[in-house]
Amino acid sequence: MAQFSPHELADRLKDGLLSFPATAFDAQGELAETTYRDHIEWQSGFDVAGLFAAGGTGEGFSLTPEENALVTEWAVGSTRPEVPVLGSASGSTKQAIRCARAAEQAGAEGILLLPPYLTECDQDGLLEHASAVCSAVNIGVIVYNRANAIYSAETIARLAEKHPNLVGFKDALGDIEHLARVTAVNGDRLFYLGGLPTAETYALPLLQMGVSTYSSAMFNFVPDFALEFYADVRRLDHAAVQEKLHRFVLPYLDIRDRGKGYGVSIIKAGLRIVGHDCGSVRPPLHDLREQDYHDLERLVRAANVADVPTTQKGETR
Numbered sequence: 001m002a003q004f005s006p007h008e009l010a011d012r013l014k015d016g017l018l019s020f021p022a023t024a025f026d027a028q029g030e031l032a033e034t035t036y037r038d039h040i041e042w043q044s045g046f047d048v049a050g051l052f053a054a055g056g057t058g059e060g061f062s063l064t065p066e067e068n069a070l071v072t073e074w075a076v077g078s079t080r081p082e083v084p085v086l087g088s089a090s091g092s093t094k095q096a097i098r099c100a101r102a103a104e105q106a107g108a109e110g111i112l113l114l115p116p117y118l119t120e121c122d123q124d125g126l127l128e129h130a131s132a133v134c135s136a137v138n139i140g141v142i143v144y145n146r147a148n149a150i151y152s153a154e155t156i157a158r159l160a161e162k163h164p165n166l167v168g169f170k171d172a173l174g175d176i177e178h179l180a181r182v183t184a185v186n187g188d189r190l191f192y193l194g195g196l197p198t199a200e201t202y203a204l205p206l207l208q209m210g211v212s213t214y215s216s217a218m219f220n221f222v223p224d225f226a227l228e229f230y231a232d233v234r235r236l237d238h239a240a241v242q243e244k245l246h247r248f249v250l251p252y253l254d255i256r257d258r259g260k261g262y263g264v265s266i267i268k269a270g271l272r273i274v275g276h277d278c279g280s281v282r283p284p285l286h287d288l289r290e291q292d293y294h295d296l297e298r299l300v301r302a303a304n305v306a307d308v309p310t311t312q313k314g315e316t317r
């Protein structure tokens with residue numbers, strides 16, 4: 001049973017950093033329950049506004065619906081009670097409904113609706129898809145504007161009018177005109193969160209457009225740094241944001257951009273480096289190549305963004 005109404009949830013999420021925990025796998029690529037629960041406990045011990053299980057960084061796209069339900073249940077059971085957990089829904093409309101209902105049953109406070117796979121879709125199709133998921137649950141729903149699910153401002157308005165539990169719009173398109181339309185048409189009926197890869201990069205300029213928070217993938221392994229970055233953004237402290245971009249975020253992007261899918265793989269590498277190993281990524285992603293791993297390790301040390309256990313020093317994987 002959810003503790004927050006959809007609107008209470010939105011109020012809570014919009015003014016704090018959002019955690020998107022990695023999903024832990026064992027050496028065979030199967031879910032690693034204890035490691036995952038430990039990771040959630042660690043992550044929820046920080047001052048985050050919400051925790052999104054099985055999102056993009058959580059490789060939600062590589063989980064079966066049964067695994068998705070388990071991961072959400074474990075997250076709900078391992079987080080601090082004050083930190084709301086949201087589940088994810090993806091794939092066909094039927095599968096997304098199944099995931100959304102399972103998350104609600106597991107005690108999730110909301111759902112992030114990921115894009116459906118493969119096919120292109122027009123606005124009527126997207127409206128029907130998102131509408132079916134919103135109708136299937138009572139908890140809050142956030143749509144993820146990305147890939148084949150690009151919602152027009154009008155589609156969002158129609159969804160918002162029909163479904164009081166649609167509370168948020170997460171953007172990973174990064175098209176300023178599109179975002180301006182969505183925010184102008186929908187105003188404060190929704191809250192807006194940034195979801196471009198390594199969302200810190202865009203956080204300060206997007207705040208001007210009403211995007212008051214973002215999904216921080218790097219929070220997984222440099223939580224203190226990510227929280228300080230968010231605080232700098234909200235204080236509009238340009239100098240502090242620039243300093244952190246130069247010291248860590250930009251050189252981090254240089255490593256992330258060396259491989260497709262590295263946006264997620266680099267998080268698992270970072271977790272290993274800081275001593276919170278959550279295993280490898282699942283195909284179709286692959287882990288960082290050795291040189292990239294070592295470069296990330298050197299960067300984490302040089303930028304002084306996390307403690308690196310001494311046993312990790314110079315260790316090859």
Ligand SMILES: O=C([O-])C(=O)C[C@H](O)[C@@H](O)C(=O)[O-]
Binds near residue numbers: 216
């Ligand atoms: O679904 C997710 O995990 C995210 O949206 C995380 C993002 O990919 C992004 O915001 C990031 O990399 O910080």
